Amino acid sequence: xTRHFGRRPPGTQRALRIALPxxxxxxxxxxxxxxxxxxxxxxxxxxxxxxxxxxxxxxxxDAGVSEPGGHMQGQMPDHHMAATPRLITDMVADPARQAxxxxxxxxxxxxxxxxxxxxxxxxxxGTSPGPxxxxxxxxxxEVHLRNESVADGVTLHWHGLDVPNAMDGVxxxxxxxxxxxxxxxxxxxxxxxxxxxxxxxxxxxxxxAGGLLGSLVVMPRSGITTQQVDVSAIAHTYGGVRTVNGKAxxxxxxxxxxxxxxxxxxxxxxxxxxxxxSGPYRLLAVDGTEVHRPTKISDQSVTLTAGGRTDLELQIxxxxxxxRVQLSKATAVIIGPPGADVGVLPQPAAALDLLTYxxxxxxxxxxxxxxxxxxxxxxxxxxxxxxxPGVWWSINGRxxxxxxxxxxxxxxxxxxxxxxxSDEVHPMHLHGHHEVVLARNGVAASGSPWWVxxxxxxPGETYDIAFVxxxxxxxxxxxxxxxxxxxxxxxxxxxxGFDTPYRIAGPADNQPE
Numbered sequence: 001x002t003r004h005f006g007r008r009p010p011g012t013q014r015a016l017r018i019a020l021p022x023x024x025x026x027x028x029x030x031x032x033x034x035x036x037x038x039x040x041x042x043x044x045x046x047x048x049x050x051x052x053x054x055x056x057x058x059x060x061x062d063a064g065v066s067e068p069g070g071h072m073q074g075q076m077p078d079h080h081m082a083a084t085p086r087l088i089t090d091m092v093a094d095p096a097r098q099a100x101x102x103x104x105x106x107x108x109x110x111x112x113x114x115x116x117x118x119x120x121x122x123x124x125x126g127t128s129p130g131p132x133x134x135x136x137x138x139x140x141x142e143v144h145l146r147n148e149s150v151a152d153g154v155t156l157h158w159h160g161l162d163v164p165n166a167m168d169g170v171x172x173x174x175x176x177x178x179x180x181x182x183x184x185x186x187x188x189x190x191x192x193x194x195x196x197x198x199x200x201x202x203x204x205x206x207x208x209a210g211g212l213l214g215s216l217v218v219m220p221r222s223g224i225t226t227q228q229v230d231v232s233a234i235a236h237t238y239g240g241v242r243t244v245n246g247k248a249x250x251x252x253x254x255x256x257x258x259x260x261x262x263x264x265x266x267x268x269x270x271x272x273x274x275x276x277x278s279g280p281y282r283l284l285a286v287d288g289t290e291v292h293r294p295t296k297i298s299d300q301s302v303t304l305t306a307g308g309r310t311d312l313e314l315q316i317x318x319x320x321x322x323x324r325v326q327l328s329k330a331t332a333v334i335i336g337p338p339g340a341d342v343g344v345l346p347q348p349a350a351a352l353d354l355l356t357y358x359x360x361x362x363x364x365x366x367x368x369x370x371x372x373x374x375x376x377x378x379x380x381x382x383x384x385x386x387x388x389p390g391v392w393w394s395i396n397g398r399x400x401x402x403x404x405x406x407x408x409x410x411x412x413x414x415x416x417x418x419x420x421x422s423d424e425v426h427p428m429h430l431h432g433h434h435e436v437v438l439a440r441n442g443v444a445a446s447g448s449p450w451w452v453x454x455x456x457x458x459p460g461e462t463y464d465i466a467f468v469x470x471x472x473x474x475x476x477x478x479x480x481x482x483x484x485x486x487x488x489x490x491x492x493x494x495x496x497g498f499d500t501p502y503r504i505a506g507p508a509d510n511q512p513e
Contacts, residue, residue, distance in 0.1 A: 044506040047173055047405075047474065047492055048499060054396075054404040056414075057373035088174055088473045088500050091165040093187045099142035101135045107200075107212060109150045112238060115248030119239040121210035122150060122200075128211030129234050129246055129268075130198075137193040137221045143186040145178060150200075150212070153177030153509060156186060157201040158216065159307060160288050160453045162432050163188040165473025165498075170431070171202035172502050172510030173474055173492075178202075179508065192434075193220040194288025195264040195309040197234070203511050205270075205482035211238060211246070213268055218288075227262040227313060229255045229335070235327050236268045242330035253335040255316045261335050263312045263325060267304045270481040272425060272456050274351075276301040277314060278324040278342045283357065285311035289434060289451035293359035300352045305456030306427035307480035355440055358448025367438055367466035370415040374406050376477070376491070377419045378426055378457070385488045393422070393479070393489040400488030406477065409496050412469040420457045428455045429480040430493065432473065435465040454480055474500055476512070486513040 105124050112121040112128055124130025135141050147154045155177055157169035167188045171177040178184045199213035215232045224230055231253050233244050244251040255261055262284065267273050282294040283302060287309055294313075304310050314323045314335060322336025324345065334341060379394040386400070395403045408414055415438070420426055430453060437450040440463050457463060472495040479489040490513065504510050 044503050045401075046500065046503055048494075050401040050492070051398065051403040051405050053407050054374060055372070055407050058371055084497070086472075086498050088165045088498055091473050092167065093140060093164060093189055095187075097140055099187065100139035101133070101141045103131075103133055103141070103143045104146070105130060105143060105156070106146050106148050107150050107154050108148045112211060114238040114243060114246070115241045117239065117241060119241070121238060122207055122212035124212065124214055127246065128213070128238075129236065130212075130214030132215040132217060132232060133198070134217050134219070135190045136219045136223075137190060140187065140189050145184045145186065147178045147180055147182050149180055150207070151180065152203045152207070152511070153179050153182075154200050154207065154212065155184070155202045156198050157204075157431075158186075158188070158196060158198050159429075160194070160196040160309065160434075161188070161190065161192060161216065161218070162434065162471050165432065165471070165475070168431055168473070168475070169198075169201050170476055171508070171512045172504040172506075173476065173500055173512060174502065176502060176506075176508035177510050190218040192288055193218045194285055194290075195232070195266065195311055196288055197266050197268065197309070199268070201512050204513050205486045208268065208482055209237075209270075211236065215264075215266060217264065224262060226260060228259040229253065229261040230264075231261065231333075231335075232264045232266070233325075233327065233333050234266045234268060235273060235331065242328065244327060244331045244333065248331075250331060251333045253333060254338055255335050256337065257316050257318045257320050259316050261314045261316065261323075263314060263333060263335070264309060265304060265312070265325075265327065266309045267306055270306050270427075270483055272303055272305045272427065273328045274301045274326075274347060275304055275310065275312070275328075276326050276345070276348050277312070278322075278345050279314065279317065281325075282313040283310060283352065283354075284313050285309075286354065287434065287451060287453045289449075291358045292361045292448035294357070294448070297352055299348045300350045301348050302352050303456055305454050305480075307429050307454035308427070308452070308456070354447065354450045355437065355443065355445050356447040360447065361449060363436055363449055363466075365413055365466075365468050367413060367415055367436070370413045370466065372408055372412045372414045372469075374404075374414065374416045375419070376416055376428070378422050378479075378489070380422045393484055393487055395489065395491050400490065403488075403491050406491065406493045407496055408469045408493065410469055410472050413466065414469055415464060415466045418455070418457055418463045418465065420459055420461050423459050424484075425459065425481075426457045426484065426489070427480040428457055428477075429453060430467075430477045431475040432471045432493075433467045433469075433475070435467045438464040438466055440464075469495065472498060474498055478513075482513060
């Protein structure tokens with residue numbers, strides 16, 4: 001009998017030809033299926049159930065385990081088992097205090113007339129932008145919101161103003177979205193003088209792009225004494241049309257020769273803008289905080305990130321000519337006597353560096369010895385987000401919803417290292433707190449303390465920022481290019497022992513981005 005060593009029977013060969021493609025397919029599909037399933041979120045969920053707890057370097061917690069670099073990471077804090085759990089709904093202004101400023105705001109979904117075009121959008125009290133809210137430092141502001149016709153619901157977030165957590169206006173985190181016919185009342189003390197703005201944080205990308213926003217200005221207790229004219233300019237793009245204060249034309253502001261003017265510029269778009277002037281100016285404030293000893297600037301532009309504000313001081317020439325402030329290349333603010341004008345000037349080659357502008361002064365705390373240190377590393381990688389395949393934004397290498405929840409305690413001195421390893425700029429916005437820039441790309445800040453709530457982080461840049469944990473609750477820490485946020489570039493900052501009763505989706509269909 002002849003034996004054929006090393007040859008498989010025909011039946012075995014046929015089985016292998018069938019089995020090997022199946023095994024290869026399973027080897028490829030199974031991990032993808034697991035990643036797909038792992039990326040999905042339940043129909044209704046709490047932000048407390050997202051991702052993992054990051055206690056930072058220097059933290060002591062039984063909930064975490066040490067990872068390389070000294071970070072404590074683990075499951076989300078067991079807030080339900082706390083002896084005295086506290087809901088963020090407790091974080092409100094004194095309910096017995098009478099309001100000093102009362103405002104009624106009605107939101108509508110309607111067509112807008114912009115630059116001769118009819119564009120679908122939103123209004124507040126019939127206009128976009130909505131009415132400017134004006135208060136004096138220390139006053140209690142009460143805003144009564146009624147949603148007349150915004151189909152997806154609406155909230156109001158007070159961008160840059162460090163309000164109590166229950167008033168932050170984030171759907172599914174600090175409140176339910178206000179449905180059509182519904183109402184909500186916001187109450188907070190305007191402790192910080194400066195330039196701020198309000199906008200929806202329910203389905204925020206389309207609602208903000210559609211104009212559901214307005215300006216909020218808090219005057220110092222002593223008032224404005226060094227400028228005779230004070231004006232706000234909201235830069236916004238409606239359906240590709242650049243506007244100032246809702247008009248697709250230059251904003252003209254009357255002012256007499258020799259007068260000093262404070263111009264408050266707010267960038268409500270998703271990307272940064274450049275500002276430059278026809279004459280010298282001083283940069284008075286960034287994101288609502290005054291610059292210490294600002295000096296005159298000539299032939300330098302200012303970069304204003306998405307969501308950011310900047311206050312400029314300009315003086316009208318005694319010759320009677322006007323001053324032109326260019327808000328990118330499309331629009332401008334022209335300030336001067338009626339009929340005075342000035343031509344468009346090219347954008348300066350140099351840009352003002354806020355890392356060195358102004359003079360140093362005390363921060364009011366010591367960031368050299370922080371009690372918590374965190375990393376916020378921005379990247380981009382393939383994977384699944386909410387069950388959808390694609391190339392997505394990542395935070396510390398993780399995709400939404402498996403992103404960090406930065407855990408802190410009241411009184412902590414927090415330092416965070418932001419590292420943009422992506423190929424796009426990111427305007428990073430932390431709710432409820434102002435942060436001071438310590439360094440950029442490893443170079444220490446040497447000018448006035450540079451306080452921000454919206455920070456322009458270019459590709460390849462790193463920033464070290466610091467703040468004091470003095471506003472308890474649960475706070476978003478996200479990219480204010482709201483398209484990026486809607487694609488999962490969202491983390492949260494939580495104070496230990498706090499919880500929220502609100503849920504993403506659910507009966508109110510809360511969708512913060």
